[in-house]
Amino acid sequence: MSASTAPGAPASGPIVELSAVTKDYPLGKLTVQALRGVDLRIERGEFIAIAGPSGSGKTTLLNLVGCVDVPTAGAVRIEGQSTSELSEKQLTTLRLHKLGFIFQSFNLVGVLDVFQNVELPLLLQGGLTSADRKRRVAEMVDKVGLTPQTRQRPNELSGGQRQRVAIARALVTRPAIVMADEPTANLDSGTGGAIIELMKDINRTDHTTFIFSTHDANVMGHARRLVELVDGRIAADHPVSEAA
Amino acid sequence: MRMLLLVAWRNLRQGGRRTLLLGLALAMVTGLLVFLLALSRGVNVSMTRAATTLSSGHVNVAGFYKATPDDVAPLIQGVDALRRIATENTEGLVRVLDRHRGWCKVISETSSMWVGLHGIEVSEEDALFEQLTMAAPATYVKGDPAKARPSEPRRLSEPGTIMLFRSQADRLGVQVGDQVTLRTETLRGQSNTADLTVVAVADDLGLMSTWAAFVPKDAVRSLYGLKADTSGAVYLYLDDIDRAPAVMAHLREVLTEAGYTVMDHDPQPFFMKFETVMGQDWTGQKLDLTIWRDEVSFLTWVLTAIDSVSFLLTGILAVLIAIGIMNALYIAVRERTGEVGTLRAIGMGRRRVLALFVIEAMLLGLVATSIGAALSATVALIIDAVGVPLPWTAARAIFMNDHLSLVVAPAHLIGAVAAFTIITGFSAFWPALRAARLPPITAIHQTE
Numbered sequence: 001m002s003a004s005t006a007p008g009a010p011a012s013g014p015i016v017e018l019s020a021v022t023k024d025y026p027l028g029k030l031t032v033q034a035l036r037g038v039d040l041r042i043e044r045g046e047f048i049a050i051a052g053p054s055g056s057g058k059t060t061l062l063n064l065v066g067c068v069d070v071p072t073a074g075a076v077r078i079e080g081q082s083t084s085e086l087s088e089k090q091l092t093t094l095r096l097h098k099l100g101f102i103f104q105s106f107n108l109v110g111v112l113d114v115f116q117n118v119e120l121p122l123l124l125q126g127g128l129t130s131a132d133r134k135r136r137v138a139e140m141v142d143k144v145g146l147t148p149q150t151r152q153r154p155n156e157l158s159g160g161q162r163q164r165v166a167i168a169r170a171l172v173t174r175p176a177i178v179m180a181d182e183p184t185a186n187l188d189s190g191t192g193g194a195i196i197e198l199m200k201d202i203n204r205t206d207h208t209t210f211i212f213s214t215h216d217a218n219v220m221g222h223a224r225r226l227v228e229l230v231d232g233r234i235a236a237d238h239p240v241s242e243a244a
Numbered sequence: 245m246r247m248l249l250l251v252a253w254r255n256l257r258q259g260g261r262r263t264l265l266l267g268l269a270l271a272m273v274t275g276l277l278v279f280l281l282a283l284s285r286g287v288n289v290s291m292t293r294a295a296t297t298l299s300s301g302h303v304n305v306a307g308f309y310k311a312t313p314d315d316v317a318p319l320i321q322g323v324d325a326l327r328r329i330a331t332e333n334t335e336g337l338v339r340v341l342d343r344h345r346g347w348c349k350v351i352s353e354t355s356s357m358w359v360g361l362h363g364i365e366v367s368e369e370d371a372l373f374e375q376l377t378m379a380a381p382a383t384y385v386k387g388d389p390a391k392a393r394p395s396e397p398r399r400l401s402e403p404g405t406i407m408l409f410r411s412q413a414d415r416l417g418v419q420v421g422d423q424v425t426l427r428t429e430t431l432r433g434q435s436n437t438a439d440l441t442v443v444a445v446a447d448d449l450g451l452m453s454t455w456a457a458f459v460p461k462d463a464v465r466s467l468y469g470l471k472a473d474t475s476g477a478v479y480l481y482l483d484d485i486d487r488a489p490a491v492m493a494h495l496r497e498v499l500t501e502a503g504y505t506v507m508d509h510d511p512q513p514f515f516m517k518f519e520t521v522m523g524q525d526w527t528g529q530k531l532d533l534t535i536w537r538d539e540v541s542f543l544t545w546v547l548t549a550i551d552s553v554s555f556l557l558t559g560i561l562a563v564l565i566a567i568g569i570m571n572a573l574y575i576a577v578r579e580r581t582g583e584v585g586t587l588r589a590i591g592m593g594r595r596r597v598l599a600l601f602v603i604e605a606m607l608l609g610l611v612a613t614s615i616g617a618a619l620s621a622t623v624a625l626i627i628d629a630v631g632v633p634l635p636w637t638a639a640r641a642i643f644m645n646d647h648l649s650l651v652v653a654p655a656h657l658i659g660a661v662a663a664f665t666i667i668t669g670f671s672a673f674w675p676a677l678r679a680a681r682l683p684p685i686t687a688i689h690q691t692e
């Protein structure tokens with residue numbers, strides 16, 4: 001039930017740690033306080049849901065963990081490293097090698113087919129031989145059950161299939177942490193459930209840390225830990241029983 | 245890189261009408277530039293041909309003779325010795341000849357005009373007769389062309405003969421077999437005349453042929469009362485015309501060494517030097533060495549004009565296209581903000597995003613300009629091969645040819661394609677920079 005440690009990975013400390021994180025957005029003359037003092041420790045291999053009403057700061061929180069933004073105050077640490085202290089280039093490298101992103105609206109590259117979309121992060125990383133890379137992509141595409149659609153473009157796929165491509169793209173680099181911002185919001189509940197199951201499967205077998213946001217009670221039930229945000233503050237943080 | 249190319253290429257194809265329009269504009273401007281360059285090169289070739297046929301060798305050993313300080317004639321004495329020295333000291337010489345030079349009035353029954361006389365020895369002018377074509381009587385004969393006598397240029401070996409060009413025959417109202425009178429002034433200021441029979445009328449060779457007429461050497465000698473070992477200029481033809489300046493420089497040394505007085509190089513045709521030499525306070529013989537380009541320097545404005553127009557036109561169009569590309573790419577960047585943000589969020593660096601857009605533009609540039617250049621070159625080659633006649637005298641004069649001559653140089657093709665592809669890339673730079681600077685967070689914001 002508690003977070004397990006991936007074999008071979010450094011065992012010490014939480015993989016993600018937020019301490020006294022605030023995030024302000026300027027809005028004309030006002031500032032919107034999207035996060036107001038969030039403390040959160042996430043251990044390696046967790047499968048954690050961020051819940052909360054619209055505007056509660058879920059996306060903001062994921063963006064901070066996903067290193068596409070930095071906090072106004074406080075610190076976001078990924079494997080002990082504070083993101084505020086990193087350069088744009090270092091953040092890009094971190095995103096490329098340590099993090100995986102799954103977006104609410106999939107955000108696939110429209111002109112590339114399934115295989116190429118999944119291959120993209122590996123090409124950006126470089127380092128693999130062409131054969132290794134192709135094998136990794138094929139494996140990943142197979143894992144999300146899209147082998148028959150390998151050569152199709154996103155616009156030829158259903159919403160659920162697209163989100164599977166996004167998952168494959170996020171996972172193909174074997175990131176330590178995968179962020180998913182309302183990954184099921186654009187899917188019907190059946191498909192959404194299947195997507196969450198898929199993520200959970202991967203979490204179980206690969207010990208990849210998953211952090212996803214949702215305001216769907218069904219989806220929350222799949223999580224092993226639930227963090228509830230209200231007005232930029234953590235209102236509750238508790239384990240979820242497997243029974244759901 | 246392969247992926248960037250692929251994404252760029254597919255994005256272009258997705259671009260649809262915008263891509264097509266930009267590509268079309270690029271292709272058209274490149275095509276225009278290639279065509280204008282071919283025209284310029286064509287005129288250049290025609291000019292070279294006309295100059296080295298009518299009034300110059302590749303290198304010329306000419307000179308001025310002053311009987312008194314305030315007199316001047318375009319003469320060299322001891323021409324045989326000069327020819328021998330020049331022949332012995334010119335590397336890559338393929339042909340040597342000498343011609344008398346004169347300036348006189350040609351008078352017909354109905355009209356008259358000034359012409360530059362070239363006194364030739366027919367036996368050494370095979371190349372001249374090869375270059376010239378004889379005019380069809382219908383193009384200049386006033387009466388019934390069927391009754392006109394054919395041109396016989398080789399009859400210039402007979403005394404008392406003259407070969408005119410079509411536009412002159414037209415203006416003078418003469419045809420083969422007619423008499424014309426030449427009237428000139430000798431060194432001593434006396435007027436002299438000679439009656440000659442027109443034996444040939446050649447097709448025009450651009451502007452220069454409007455004032456050139458060919459006669460036997462003897463005709464010039466007797467008009468001016470010159471000795472047998474005089475001439476106007478020794479014309480040297482080389483295997484490689486580009487070596488002309490080097491050959492001239494070498495001959496200058498050799499001739500100076502041999503005791504001749506050689507004037508400083510003045511890159512002008514000989515007839516524009518009269519006034520200068522006239523004002524100089526010396527008598528006797530001085531040599532003047534020139535290359536063919538000097539003898540047509542008064543015509544290079546034509547090339548300059550064509551090149552300037554080409555440059556200006558394509559320059560303005562290039563700026564317009566650059567603005568168009570920038571605009572289109574700014575729009576594309578805005579449209580694809582979400583995509584760019586996504587790519588940044590999954591770990592694509594700024595430089596790669598920049599490259600993505602620049603590559604996209606350059607790919608379009610390369611494809612469009614190549615097509616434009618290839619099409620234009622094909623059209624130019626066809627026009628040149630078909631031999632489209634130039635309908636106006638002025639056009640024939642300016643383009644130095646009686647038909648439109650277009651010469652496509654591979655270097656011009658490559659240059660035009662490269663230039664416009666690079667311009668495209670440069671125009672894409674700022675929009676691409678904007679894309680590269682998009683914060684990755686926009687991916688999430690844009691799509692919500």
Ligand SMILES: Nc1ncnc2c1ncn2[C@@H]1O[C@H](COP(=O)(O)OP(=O)(O)O)[C@@H](O)[C@H]1O
Nearest residue numbers: 025026027032034053054055056057058059060
């Ligand atoms: N870029 C932004 N500029 C201004 N305000 C923002 C921006 N992003 C989010 N906000 C505000 O911050 C608050 C939290 O937003 P968000 O993190 O998107 O919440 P959630 O994802 O839970 O709906 C909201 O009030 C939202 O309006």
Ligand SMILES: [Mg+2]
Nearest residue numbers: 058059060181
């Ligand atoms: Mg949100």
